[in-house]
Amino acid sequence: MPHLAVNGIHAKYGSLDVLHGISFDVDRGEVVSLVGPSGSGKSTVLRTLVGLTPVTGGGIEVDGTSIDYRSSRSVRAARDRMAIVFQQYNLFQNMSVLGNVTLAPRRVKGRKRQEVEAEAMDLLDLVGMAHKAHAYPDELSGGQQQRVAIARALALRPEILLLDEVTSALDPELVNEVLDAVRRLAAEGMTMLLVSHEMAFVREVSSKVVFMDQGKVIEAAPPAKIFDAPDSERARDFFGKVLRG
Amino acid sequence: MNYNFQFNVVWRNFDVLLEGAWLTLQLGVFAFTAGCLIGLVGAAIRSYGPAPLRWLVNIYVIFITNTPALIQIYFLYFALPEFGIRWSNEACVLIGLTLNAGAYLTMILRAGFLSVRQAEMEAGETMGMSLPQRIRYIVVPHIAKSIYPALANFFIVILVMGTSVGALIGVDELTGQAINLSTVNYRWLEYFTVAALMYVVLTFIASIGLALLGRWAFRVKARIF
Numbered sequence: 001m002p003h004l005a006v007n008g009i010h011a012k013y014g015s016l017d018v019l020h021g022i023s024f025d026v027d028r029g030e031v032v033s034l035v036g037p038s039g040s041g042k043s044t045v046l047r048t049l050v051g052l053t054p055v056t057g058g059g060i061e062v063d064g065t066s067i068d069y070r071s072s073r074s075v076r077a078a079r080d081r082m083a084i085v086f087q088q089y090n091l092f093q094n095m096s097v098l099g100n101v102t103l104a105p106r107r108v109k110g111r112k113r114q115e116v117e118a119e120a121m122d123l124l125d126l127v128g129m130a131h132k133a134h135a136y137p138d139e140l141s142g143g144q145q146q147r148v149a150i151a152r153a154l155a156l157r158p159e160i161l162l163l164d165e166v167t168s169a170l171d172p173e174l175v176n177e178v179l180d181a182v183r184r185l186a187a188e189g190m191t192m193l194l195v196s197h198e199m200a201f202v203r204e205v206s207s208k209v210v211f212m213d214q215g216k217v218i219e220a221a222p223p224a225k226i227f228d229a230p231d232s233e234r235a236r237d238f239f240g241k242v243l244r245g
Numbered sequence: 246m247n248y249n250f251q252f253n254v255v256w257r258n259f260d261v262l263l264e265g266a267w268l269t270l271q272l273g274v275f276a277f278t279a280g281c282l283i284g285l286v287g288a289a290i291r292s293y294g295p296a297p298l299r300w301l302v303n304i305y306v307i308f309i310t311n312t313p314a315l316i317q318i319y320f321l322y323f324a325l326p327e328f329g330i331r332w333s334n335e336a337c338v339l340i341g342l343t344l345n346a347g348a349y350l351t352m353i354l355r356a357g358f359l360s361v362r363q364a365e366m367e368a369g370e371t372m373g374m375s376l377p378q379r380i381r382y383i384v385v386p387h388i389a390k391s392i393y394p395a396l397a398n399f400f401i402v403i404l405v406m407g408t409s410v411g412a413l414i415g416v417d418e419l420t421g422q423a424i425n426l427s428t429v430n431y432r433w434l435e436y437f438t439v440a441a442l443m444y445v446v447l448t449f450i451a452s453i454g455l456a457l458l459g460r461w462a463f464r465v466k467a468r469i470f
């Protein structure tokens with residue numbers, strides 16, 4: 001049974017249809033990447049998973065249990081198991097780095113402050129941000145905020161981690177730092193769904209690549225297959241450009 | 246001008262004025278604090294509440310902000326007893342000022358609700374935070390930081406203009422005491438000069454207090470003047 005099953009989901013913003021029946025599975029401990037041109041709906045897929053954008057058709061299952069997005073209890077249960085790192089990090093601006101990381105574990109999960117803070121410092125250390133624990137987001141660079149956002153998501157102890165373009169705001173040196181952290185998590189068996197434009201990284205870390213265009217899955221295959229010998233014309237065209245460019 | 250200032254009468258009764266100033270400060274702080282709580286609930290309802298509750302809040306705000314505070318307090322003091330509700334003059338000022346401040350603060354705080362970053366609210370939501378928790382941990386710090394100057398100004402308005410209305414129904418706050426004392430020996434000019442200076446000192450102290458509070462609690466880089 002897949003850890004996360006996305007079965008033909010549809011979604012729209014207002015009257016604009018954005019997802020037209022997206023399906024793919026993520027097994028436990030697997031790393032799956034969503035790739036595709038800008039505007040193809042990758043972020044929207046992640047948003048529907050965590051219940052921010054309503055699903056207008058199809059369904060999502062976690063561990064075989066389907067999520068009812070109209071039931072707040074069901075959504076809460078789903079959010080309890082998944083954590084998302086947004087493309088724009090979305091840190092709490094009026095809270096220190098440590099505050100950002102400890103808020104939900106303390107207030108939502110009701111865990112003890114000391115324990116949560118110790119764990120938060122370990123996580124910040126993991127992403128190389130422990131020295132900025134008492135800084136505020138507006139005092140950090142984009143890449144630093146990105147790494148804090150990753151630590152904040154991990155502090156929720158998710159089973160499934162959703163990462164949206166976590167390297168887009170980083171300089172090459174930091175890209176490697178963040179990718180190392182992601183690699184380590186993958187090695188530890190964290191189930192991950194990531195959106196990325198870093199094709200070299202996608203190839204290395206993921207066991208499956210889902211190629212999307214205009215709200216549809218065009219092709220899903222292991223990286224070697226989809227990069228080097230895709231079945232679809234559209235995928236060949238896209239990867240031909242990004243891999244060369 | 247040939248007026249012969251005689252401040253020694255005032256100094257003799259200075260402790261009475263001080264008592265008045267102390268009551269003024271208490272009235273102002275209470276009405277502002279309670280008004281902030283009302284305003285927070287009102288602004289939250291206007292932003293996230295169901296339609297019938299939103300209408301109730303709108304009626305409250307429109308009604309209060311379009312009538313003079315004096316009339317509201319007179320209503321509590323003179324009209325409510327007709328319905329068998331009798332409050333002391335101090336209670337009437339306190340309740341009247343609080344309801345009045347609550348309506349204005351609903352409008353002021355609403356601006357803070359509107360300008361909070363949606364992305365932060367979404368992040369909180371996906372982390373499992375309930376709406377009250379998101380208000381408490383995301384909206385309130387944002388409001389405190391972004392509209393702190395407006396809030397501080399409003400506090401001064403209540404402290405100076407709001408509380409002095411109490412004098413008209415015999416509450417012995419600073420203005421009331423100045424009136425009481427000067428009717429005894431007709432030293433109006435002296436008493437009111439000193440009372441005015443005391444108001445200035447009060448607002449000065451309040452401004453410094455608010456600036457320090459803002460810096461300490463909300464990282465607001467507020468200038469004192």
Ligand SMILES: Nc1ncnc2c1ncn2[C@@H]1O[C@H](COP(=O)(O)OP(=O)(O)OP(=O)(O)O)[C@@H](O)[C@H]1O
Pocket residue numbers: 013016018036037038039040041042043044045087
């Ligand atoms: N809040 C919104 N309101 C209306 N339309 C939106 C909104 N967010 C996204 N869209 C539209 O939905 C489509 C998919 O957007 P989405 O953000 O999922 O794309 P993406 O694949 O993540 O792109 P990128 O690689 O640029 O991040 C786009 O056409 C976009 O214009």
Ligand SMILES: [Mg+2]
Pocket residue numbers: 042043044087164
């Ligand atoms: Mg995106």
